[in-house]
Amino acid sequence: MLLLLTLGIGTLTACGVWLLLRARSFDAILGLTLLSYAVNLFLFASGRPRVDAEPILDPGSVATLAQITDPLPQALVLTAIVIAFAMTALLLAIALRARAATGSDHVDGKEPR
């Protein structure tokens, strides 16, 4: 599972960075979205994810990280998802306005010569 997670993070980051560097506002937004997915998975991985561990405290078991998964990264990821989502929406609105005002979807507002 860890291999899958790592490969996923790597692929998403690579695609995100490549799209971000294309300097078109729509591509940049997609790139930032992919990058934020990669970051969310990375944050999730920072809690040393394990298969088959309890997510919630059970009154019968001992509450150590050997028994349960770490809940903090999940809270961090939730916060990061909310923020990234709101920021993407904001960027989308700004990019649309810029496209309407400048007539170009290049991030510089004009086509490169």
Next chain:
Amino acid sequence: MTAGLLATHGPVLPVVLPLLAGAALVLLESARWPALRRWVPRVSLAATLLLLLLAVQLAARAAGGDVQPYLLGNWPAPYGIALALDRLGALMLLLTALVACAALVYALGGDAARGLHFHALFQFQLMGLNGAFLTADLFNLFVFFEVLLAASYGLLLHGRGAGQRERLRASVHYVIFNLAGSSLFLIALGLIYGVAGTLNMADLAVKMAALPAADSRLMQAAALLLLTVFAVKAALLPLYFWLPDTYAAASAPVGALFAIMTKVGVYAVLRVTTLIFGHEVATPFLPVLALATLALAAVGALAATHLRGLVAYLVVASAGTLLLAAGLGTEGTLAAGLFYLVNSTLVAALWFLLADRIAAARGGSDLLQSRPLAGGWAPLGAVFFIAAVAVAGVPPLAGFMGKALLLQAAGPTPFGPWVVAGVLAASLAVMVALARAGSILFWEPSRGPAPTASSGTAAHPLAISGLLVAVLCAAAAAGPLATYTGAAARQLQQRDGYIAAVLGARPAAPAWDLRQEMRERQGAK
């Protein structure tokens, strides 16, 4: 009662006050009755003045030397989120409130009415700034960064008519750049949490000492990633190219408020290097890059074709000087840097407002070419001269003292000669750039019909003279200010006080215990 409130809830008030004011302003501004809408500027101004009062009170408390912790949610420190108020934080709060008051008064002269929700965004921006200066938790720092950035995106776009296209173009760059920065911030936080298992700054400072050798490389990578993100905010060399465009495109009061935004980056660098990682983690990158930033900012100031572009490069130059002080990291350079920070922030805000007035007197153009000037050169020229003296670092104003202190303190460090040469050369270049701009603007106005003097309100001169008085006060009260910044630098260096205060904070006894009550109810059944 006020003293009691400050003692128990002091550190959280600068966050709560703008939050409530901003929320109220959103509602008021979209109210159906014009009678209610008229209250918007008054509420905004009252909230900002109250914030200034609060900041003065908190600075007076922090000056004593105690770090005041605050447990949000009443959980003990490494588990819950903590705020902490120390001398550095209190100084930044006071500076933010001062600049905010001037920017808001200036905006009431007309800029605030040129678009929707200026006042609400302004308050949310203040909330983000204050939170970033107070938090003792790295993830919380990220959240407050996002709050202040989200508000700054809105403020940057604020204003109709002239320059709207430029603003949109600049804000696409600004937003994309900062969102990429936020991704790096989260990656750094993930690394730090994965290695140390905590994001509380004080707890992290303790855990850093006991880190196994295998993990210390990983932690160093995380630290450098974090510093990269802060360098984006603070405008360090390869990452400052967004700043001149963005700051030149923003409307004047927003530019003035943004003068404190680069200082958030500097603050964050100072906080994490002194408290957690030690400044060695950033040597030699930080001093070298800061010197290069300073050199390029001086060249940029010389090459600027617009007054606003020139002012934006002055901000970059001051950020370079500050990061130099942070990167050298001795107690003396930190104290000098903090002293310089006070003056440079106030004077940068003054410059943004002044540039707007000069452009208005020249019929809306800030192009550095001779043009007819309305109303004569006397009042604007005099302010220009004082502001130029303050920013270039010429005696007798505080910019000079800050730079002199920095040169004195940097002498014994290995970068000493470079610092002296770099800072002095940059000061000379800035002085030449300003002398050139001033003589074009005021001494050779071309003949022709003078533009009609803009219908300036009393708010504009009030805001500018307020900032001018603050700059002059920083010079007049240089002794006490230097004592305070020296004490703040000492407090940063002796980090045990901060760690003990945050980790030693005990949750307050709840006035009303839910669990107790539930137990009693179950017993009654």
